[in-house]
Amino acid sequence: MPGQPAARRTVLKGAALAGIAGLGAVACSTESKLGHAQTPTPTAPVELGAVDEVPVGGSKLYREQRVVVSCPAAGQYKAFSAQCTHAGCLLDKVEKNEGSCPCHGSRFDTTTGEAVRGPATVPLPAVPVKVEGGKLIAGPDA
Numbered sequence: 001m002p003g004q005p006a007a008r009r010t011v012l013k014g015a016a017l018a019g020i021a022g023l024g025a026v027a028c029s030t031e032s033k034l035g036h037a038q039t040p041t042p043t044a045p046v047e048l049g050a051v052d053e054v055p056v057g058g059s060k061l062y063r064e065q066r067v068v069v070s071c072p073a074a075g076q077y078k079a080f081s082a083q084c085t086h087a088g089c090l091l092d093k094v095e096k097n098e099g100s101c102p103c104h105g106s107r108f109d110t111t112t113g114e115a116v117r118g119p120a121t122v123p124l125p126a127v128p129v130k131v132e133g134g135k136l137i138a139g140p141d142a
Protein backbone atom coordinates (compact mmCIF):
# COMPACT_ATOMS: atom_id res chain seq x y z
CA MET A 1 0.00 0.00 0.00
CA PRO A 2 1.38 3.44 -0.81
CA GLY A 3 2.48 5.41 2.21
CA GLN A 4 2.42 2.40 4.53
CA PRO A 5 5.53 2.12 6.72
CA ALA A 6 7.93 -0.61 5.67
CA ALA A 7 7.91 -2.17 9.14
CA ARG A 8 4.14 -2.79 8.99
CA ARG A 9 4.41 -4.47 5.58
CA THR A 10 7.11 -6.74 6.95
CA VAL A 11 4.96 -7.74 9.91
CA LEU A 12 2.00 -8.54 7.65
CA LYS A 13 4.18 -10.60 5.33
CA GLY A 14 5.53 -12.54 8.31
CA ALA A 15 2.03 -13.26 9.57
CA ALA A 16 1.01 -14.57 6.16
CA LEU A 17 3.99 -16.92 6.05
CA ALA A 18 3.25 -18.17 9.56
CA GLY A 19 -0.28 -18.98 8.42
CA ILE A 20 1.00 -21.00 5.50
CA ALA A 21 3.45 -22.86 7.73
CA GLY A 22 0.62 -23.65 10.13
CA LEU A 23 -1.44 -25.17 7.34
CA GLY A 24 1.50 -27.32 6.31
CA ALA A 25 1.85 -28.68 9.81
CA VAL A 26 -1.83 -29.64 9.95
CA ALA A 27 -1.64 -31.39 6.58
CA CYS A 28 1.44 -33.35 7.62
CA SER A 29 -0.06 -34.61 10.86
CA THR A 30 -3.22 -35.67 9.01
CA GLU A 31 -1.15 -37.56 6.48
CA SER A 32 0.91 -39.34 9.09
CA LYS A 33 -2.25 -40.61 10.75
CA LEU A 34 -3.47 -41.94 7.43
CA GLY A 35 -0.12 -43.52 6.68
CA HIS A 36 2.11 -43.10 3.69
CA ALA A 37 3.04 -46.29 1.91
CA GLN A 38 6.68 -47.23 2.22
CA THR A 39 6.80 -48.29 -1.42
CA PRO A 40 4.26 -47.37 -4.07
CA THR A 41 3.67 -50.90 -5.27
CA PRO A 42 4.30 -54.44 -4.04
CA THR A 43 7.96 -55.42 -4.49
CA ALA A 44 7.13 -59.14 -4.75
CA PRO A 45 4.05 -61.02 -5.95
CA VAL A 46 1.23 -60.76 -3.43
CA GLU A 47 -1.99 -62.73 -3.34
CA LEU A 48 -4.97 -60.41 -3.30
CA GLY A 49 -7.85 -62.88 -2.99
CA ALA A 50 -10.48 -64.61 -5.07
CA VAL A 51 -10.97 -63.20 -8.55
CA ASP A 52 -14.71 -62.85 -8.05
CA GLU A 53 -14.13 -60.23 -5.35
CA VAL A 54 -13.59 -57.74 -8.19
CA PRO A 55 -16.94 -57.15 -9.91
CA VAL A 56 -17.03 -57.23 -13.70
CA GLY A 57 -17.09 -53.58 -14.77
CA GLY A 58 -15.95 -52.48 -11.33
CA SER A 59 -12.89 -52.13 -9.14
CA LYS A 60 -11.67 -53.19 -5.73
CA LEU A 61 -9.14 -51.54 -3.45
CA TYR A 62 -6.63 -53.79 -1.67
CA ARG A 63 -5.31 -51.19 0.73
CA GLU A 64 -3.09 -53.52 2.71
CA GLN A 65 -1.36 -54.67 -0.48
CA ARG A 66 -1.31 -51.08 -1.87
CA VAL A 67 -3.05 -52.13 -5.08
CA VAL A 68 -6.32 -51.31 -6.81
CA VAL A 69 -7.69 -53.78 -9.35
CA SER A 70 -10.32 -53.19 -12.01
CA CYS A 71 -12.12 -55.74 -14.15
CA PRO A 72 -13.17 -54.16 -17.46
CA ALA A 73 -14.57 -57.47 -18.79
CA ALA A 74 -14.97 -60.99 -17.42
CA GLY A 75 -11.55 -62.55 -16.97
CA GLN A 76 -9.63 -59.31 -17.64
CA TYR A 77 -7.92 -57.50 -14.81
CA LYS A 78 -5.84 -54.34 -14.53
CA ALA A 79 -3.95 -53.34 -11.42
CA PHE A 80 -2.45 -50.05 -10.32
CA SER A 81 -0.58 -48.80 -7.30
CA ALA A 82 -2.95 -47.48 -4.64
CA GLN A 83 -0.45 -44.87 -3.53
CA CYS A 84 -1.48 -41.37 -4.51
CA THR A 85 1.02 -39.73 -6.85
CA HIS A 86 0.58 -36.35 -5.17
CA ALA A 87 2.24 -36.87 -1.78
CA GLY A 88 2.08 -40.60 -1.22
CA CYS A 89 -1.04 -41.29 0.84
CA LEU A 90 -2.89 -44.53 0.22
CA LEU A 91 -6.24 -44.30 -1.50
CA ASP A 92 -8.97 -45.03 1.02
CA LYS A 93 -11.94 -45.97 -1.12
CA VAL A 94 -13.12 -46.77 -4.62
CA GLU A 95 -16.57 -45.92 -5.91
CA LYS A 96 -17.73 -46.28 -9.51
CA ASN A 97 -14.17 -46.94 -10.76
CA GLU A 98 -12.87 -43.80 -9.08
CA GLY A 99 -10.35 -44.10 -6.29
CA SER A 100 -10.06 -41.26 -3.81
CA CYS A 101 -7.17 -40.04 -1.74
CA PRO A 102 -8.07 -38.96 1.80
CA CYS A 103 -5.19 -36.49 2.14
CA HIS A 104 -5.96 -33.71 -0.37
CA GLY A 105 -8.85 -35.06 -2.42
CA SER A 106 -7.19 -36.37 -5.57
CA ARG A 107 -9.20 -38.90 -7.56
CA PHE A 108 -8.02 -41.54 -10.00
CA ASP A 109 -9.74 -43.55 -12.70
CA THR A 110 -9.12 -47.10 -11.48
CA THR A 111 -9.53 -48.51 -15.00
CA THR A 112 -6.66 -46.43 -16.45
CA GLY A 113 -4.77 -45.05 -13.44
CA GLU A 114 -5.28 -41.49 -14.73
CA ALA A 115 -5.66 -38.65 -12.24
CA VAL A 116 -9.15 -37.22 -12.81
CA ARG A 117 -9.01 -34.66 -9.99
CA GLY A 118 -6.00 -32.89 -8.52
CA PRO A 119 -3.85 -31.93 -6.91
CA ALA A 120 -2.34 -35.16 -8.31
CA THR A 121 -1.59 -34.99 -12.03
CA VAL A 122 0.53 -38.10 -12.52
CA PRO A 123 -1.29 -41.41 -13.18
CA LEU A 124 -1.07 -44.32 -10.75
CA PRO A 125 1.66 -46.71 -11.92
CA ALA A 126 0.41 -49.97 -13.43
CA VAL A 127 1.17 -53.17 -11.53
CA PRO A 128 1.36 -56.58 -13.22
CA VAL A 129 -1.55 -58.81 -12.24
CA LYS A 130 -2.49 -62.38 -13.10
CA VAL A 131 -4.95 -65.08 -12.11
CA GLU A 132 -3.60 -68.26 -10.58
CA GLY A 133 -5.82 -70.96 -9.12
CA GLY A 134 -8.80 -68.61 -9.02
CA LYS A 135 -6.86 -65.97 -7.10
CA LEU A 136 -5.47 -62.62 -8.15
CA ILE A 137 -1.73 -62.21 -7.80
CA ALA A 138 -0.20 -58.74 -8.18
CA GLY A 139 3.41 -57.65 -8.18
CA PRO A 140 6.54 -57.44 -10.29
CA ASP A 141 6.71 -61.13 -11.22
CA ALA A 142 2.98 -61.65 -11.61
Ligand code: FES
Pocket (backbone or CB within 6 Å): 084, 085, 086, 087, 088, 089, 101, 102, 103, 104, 105, 106, 118, 119, 120
Ligand atom coordinates in the same frame (compact mmCIF):
# COMPACT_ATOMS: atom_id res chain seq x y z
S1 FES B 1 -1.45 -37.29 -1.20
FE1 FES B 1 -2.28 -35.35 -1.74
S2 FES B 1 -4.09 -35.84 -2.80
FE2 FES B 1 -3.22 -37.75 -2.33
